[in-house]
Amino acid sequence: MIDIELIKKDFETVEKLLNKRGEKFDLSMILQHYSAKNQLQVSLDDLKNKKNNISKEIGNLSREGKDATKLKKESEYLSEEINGVQGEYNEINEIFFNSIQQIPNLPDLDVPEGISDEANIEINRKIFKQEAGPDHVDIGEKLGLLDFKLANKLSGSRFVVLKPGLAKLQRALISFMLDYAEDQGFQEYYVPYIVNSESLFGTGQLPKFEDDQFKINEDQYLIPTAEVPLTNLYRDTFIDESDLPINISAHTPCFRKEAGSYGKDTRGMIRQHQFEKVEVVKLVHPSESENALDEIVQHATSILDKLELSYRTVILCTGDLGFSSAKTIDIEVWLPSQNNFREISSCSNFRDFQTRRMNARVKGTKGKYYPHSLNGSALAVGRTLLAIVENYYDKDKGIRVPEVLKPYLNLNYIK
Numbered sequence: 001m002i003d004i005e006l007i008k009k010d011f012e013t014v015e016k017l018l019n020k021r022g023e024k025f026d027l028s029m030i031l032q033h034y035s036a037k038n039q040l041q042v043s044l045d046d047l048k049n050k051k052n053n054i055s056k057e058i059g060n061l062s063r064e065g066k067d068a069t070k071l072k073k074e075s076e077y078l079s080e081e082i083n084g085v086q087g088e089y090n091e092i093n094e095i096f097f098n099s100i101q102q103i104p105n106l107p108d109l110d111v112p113e114g115i116s117d118e119a120n121i122e123i124n125r126k127i128f129k130q131e132a133g134p135d136h137v138d139i140g141e142k143l144g145l146l147d148f149k150l151a152n153k154l155s156g157s158r159f160v161v162l163k164p165g166l167a168k169l170q171r172a173l174i175s176f177m178l179d180y181a182e183d184q185g186f187q188e189y190y191v192p193y194i195v196n197s198e199s200l201f202g203t204g205q206l207p208k209f210e211d212d213q214f215k216i217n218e219d220q221y222l223i224p225t226a227e228v229p230l231t232n233l234y235r236d237t238f239i240d241e242s243d244l245p246i247n248i249s250a251h252t253p254c255f256r257k258e259a260g261s262y263g264k265d266t267r268g269m270i271r272q273h274q275f276e277k278v279e280v281v282k283l284v285h286p287s288e289s290e291n292a293l294d295e296i297v298q299h300a301t302s303i304l305d306k307l308e309l310s311y312r313t314v315i316l317c318t319g320d321l322g323f324s325s326a327k328t329i330d331i332e333v334w335l336p337s338q339n340n341f342r343e344i345s346s347c348s349n350f351r352d353f354q355t356r357r358m359n360a361r362v363k364g365t366k367g368k369y370y371p372h373s374l375n376g377s378a379l380a381v382g383r384t385l386l387a388i389v390e391n392y393y394d395k396d397k398g399i400r401v402p403e404v405l406k407p408y409l410n411l412n413y414i415k
Contacts, residue, residue, distance in 0.1 A: 001100060001101060001103075001353060001356040001357045002014070002100065002103045002105065002106065002353065002356075003352070003356065004030075004031075004034055004100060007027055007030065007031060008031065008034075011027060011031075014027065014106065015027055017106040017107055018103070018104070018106070020107060020111075020113050020318040021104060021107060021318045021319065021321065022115055022318070022319050023103075023104060025099075025102070025103055026099075029099070030096065030099045030100055030103075033092055033095050033096035033099060034096055034100075036092050037089065037092045037093050037096050040085060040088055040089040040092060041089060043085055044082065044085050044086060044089055047078055047081055047082045047085060048082060050078055051075060051078040051079065051082065054071050054074055054075045054078065055075060057071055058071050058072060058075065101201075101207070101357075102207075102208065104321075104323045104324070105204075105321075105323070105324050105325055105326050105350060105351065105353040106326060107318045107321055107326060107327065108326045108327040108349070110315075110327070111315065111316070111317065111318055111321065111326075111327055112315060112317045112318070113317060113318050113319075114317030114318060114319050114320070115317075115319035116317075116319055116320060117316070117317070117320045119317035119318075119319065119320070120314045120315065120316050120317050120320055120330070121314060121315050121317070122312055122313070122314050123312075123313045123314060123315055123329065124312065124313055125310070125311065125312035125313070125341075126301070126304070126305065126310060126311055126312075127310045127334075128308045128309065128310050129308075129310060129334075129391060130310050130334055131336055132336050132337075132339045133336030133337060133390055133391075133393065134336070134337060134390070134393065135267075135268065135337035135390070136268055136269065136337065136386040136389040136390050137267060137268040137269075139389050139390065139393050139399070140166065140389060143165075143398060143399070143414075143415055144163060145162065145163050145165055145166040145389075145399075145414070146160060146161075146162065146163070146166065146269075147160070147161040147163060148160055148161075148268075155273075155274075157266070158258070158266070158271065158272045158273045159272060159273060159274060160269055160272065165414040165415070166385070166389075166399075166414060168409060168414075169385065169388070169399075169401070169405070169409065169414055170276065170381060170382075170385050171408075172405045172408035172409045173381050173384055173385060173388075173405065174251050174276060174278060174381055175408050176303075176404065176405055176408055177251070177278040177303060177378060177379060177381070178249065178251055178278060180299075180302070180303060180306075180378075181249040181278065181280055181299070181378060182249075184247075184299055185247050186247045186248060186249040186280050187247065187248050187249070188248075188249055188250065189230060189233070189248055189249070189250045190250065191223075191226060191229035191230060191233075191250050191252065192223075192229055193222060193223050193252060193253060193255075194216065194220050194221065194222060194223070195220070195221055195223055195228050195229055195232070196219050196220055196221075197219050197220075197221070198232075198235070199228050199229065199232040199235070200213065200221060200228060201357060202228075202231065202232050202235050202354060202357045202358035203227055203228050203231050203232065203324065203354050203357070203358075204322075204323050204324030204350075204353070204354060204357065205224060205228065208323055209323070211257065212224065212256055212257050212258070213256075213257065214255045214256075214257060214273075222255035223252060223254060223255065224254055224255060224256050225252075225254050225277060225279060225377075226250040226251070226252040226254070226277060226278075226279035226281075227279055227281060227375045229250070229252075230248055230249075230250055230279060230281040230375070231281055231283075231354060231358070231373055231375065232358060233248070234246075234283060234355075234358065234360040235358040235359065235360055236358070236359050236360070237360055237361075238361055238362070238363050238368070239283065239360065239361070239362045239363070239371065240362075240363055241285075241362050241363060241364040241365065244283065244284055244285050244288075244362065244371060245282055245283065245284040245285070245288065245292065246281075246282065246283040246284075246371075247280070247281075247282055248280070248281050249278060249279060249280045249281070249378070250278070250279055251276065251277070251278045251279075251381075252276075252277065252279070253274055253275070253276055253277075254274070254275055254276070254277050255273060255274055256273060257273065258271055258272075258273065268386065269382045269383070269385070269386045270342065270383070270386070272382065275380065275381065275382040275383075276380075276381035276382060277377055277379070277380050277381055278377070278378050278379065278381065279375060279376070279377060279378065280296060280299060280300075280375065280376055280378045281373070281374070281375045282295075282296065282373070282374040282375070283355070283360070283371045283372070283373050283374075284371060284372050284374070285362075285371065285372070286351070286352065286369065286370075286371070286372050288372070289349050289351060289372035289374060290349070292349070292372070292374050293327065293329065293347060293348075293349040293374055296347045296374055296375070296376040296378070297313060297329050297331070297347045297376065299376070299378055300331050300345045300347060300376050300377065300378045300379055301313065301331060303378060303379055303384075304331070304333060304344075304379070306402075306404045307384070307388065307402050307404060307405075308402060308403075309333050309334065309384075309387050309388070309391055310333070310334035310341075310391075311331055311332060311333045311334065311341065311344070312331075312332050312341050313329055313330070313331050313332075314329070314330050314332065315327070315328070315329050315330075316328040316329070316330060322346070322348060324348075324350050324353050324354055325348040325349065325350055325353075326348075326349050326350060326351045326353065327348065327349045328346055328347065328348040328349075329346075329347045329348075330343050330345065330346050330347075331343070331344055331345040331346075331347070331379075332344060333383065333384070333387045334387070334391065335386070335387060335390055336390045336391060337390055342383065343383075344377070344379050344380050344383045344384060344387065345376055345377040345378065345379050345380060346376065346377060347374070347375070347376030347377075348374060348375060348376070349372065349374050350372065350373045350374065350375075351372050352370035352371070352372055352373075353373075354373045355370040355371055355372070355373055356370055360373075388402060394413070397413045397415065398413040398414055398415025399413060399414045399415070400412065400413055401413065401414065
């Protein structure tokens with residue numbers, strides 16, 4: 001959540017940065033609501049103090065056997081007044097909170113300005129092999145390794161059944177990614193796949209993106225990413241400064257409605273309602289978050305280096321930036337069937353936007369502060385799997401197993 005003090009201190013800069021996102025908010029009205037809320041809070045505190053003092057006087061008179069009727073009536077009047085002011089406060093506080101929670105994070109100054117992904121800027125690329133080739137669906141169905149019709153019978157569209165061989169390759173990928181994360185200092189967690197609305201609010205999926213979530217009852221949702229439960233481990237907590245940086249990871253399935261994406265990437269495994277992902281999350285001192293973002297990107301690209309898959313990295317422009325992110329670097333893997341690079345990981349620095357929403361603070365030597373949170377896919381398993389299928393396919397032998405995965409599979413080809 002954006003810091004209201006920042007709006008008060010540097011109104012024009014905040015407004016300018018939000019405009020770069022293509023977003024317009026009535027910041028003046030939000031400040032008015034904030035001021036009115038604070039004034040009512042002062043009035044409320046004064047009234048409560050008066051009532052407390054009168055209650056003490058009533059107690060003293062009662063102990064002395066004196067008449068306290070007048071003070072009791074005054075106390076009753078104050079109670080009614082307190083209730084009235086409390087109602088006004090609750091109303092204006094709700095208006096203020098509902099307004100400020102809709103404001104996205106401010107983009108970092110080095111984020112390129114633009115309204116769509118066409119304005120994203122490539123940072124670098126690494127090429128192992130960059131050729132056109134057959135589609136993973138055709139390969140998988142030819143080898144009897146992918147079954148979308150069976151998945152449709154079980155669940156509907158945008159699901160897949162992985163058959164023996166490919167299912168084992170996916171498990172090997174997950175184990176490899178988790179082992180590598182552990183080698184890089186990330187502690188592995190097992191987390192719930194169902195979270196409450198407070199958790200989704202903390203990381204910024206609610207309330208704005210409720211239509212993208214699979215809601216299973218009034219206050220529980222299937223997770224869209226392990227980012228949600230991992231980051232919320234620290235909601236409403238104080239972190240000792242000596243424990244920073246916090247580096248944690250988890251493998252989970254992810255569930256997304258993909259609302260608004262109908263007609264896009266409906267073929268194959270590019271955009272599904274259920275997919276696997278290994279996520280890494282960092283909580284760091286504010287002065288370290290820029291370096292931490294570089295570390296997460298390096299972590300994810302190193303996995304692709306080891307798998308020998310061609311990729312490029314791009315910095316997202318302001319119009320393509322996620323709601324909670326101040327800066328995002330996407331990693332895109334080469335897909336021969338599309339003769340193009342496609343996203344396989346998003347690595348984001350949220351600054352203190354999420355930790356404010358979660359009320360996660362650090363007890364430091366110079367006082368309390370909000371740490372910066374970051375995360376990245378390392379990697380999206382399904383897209384890594386299909387990239388291997390397409391890049392390692394041999395029409396005569398099947399799908400060659402990348403060298404780095406052979407210790408997990410003890411196979412040369414999957415066919």
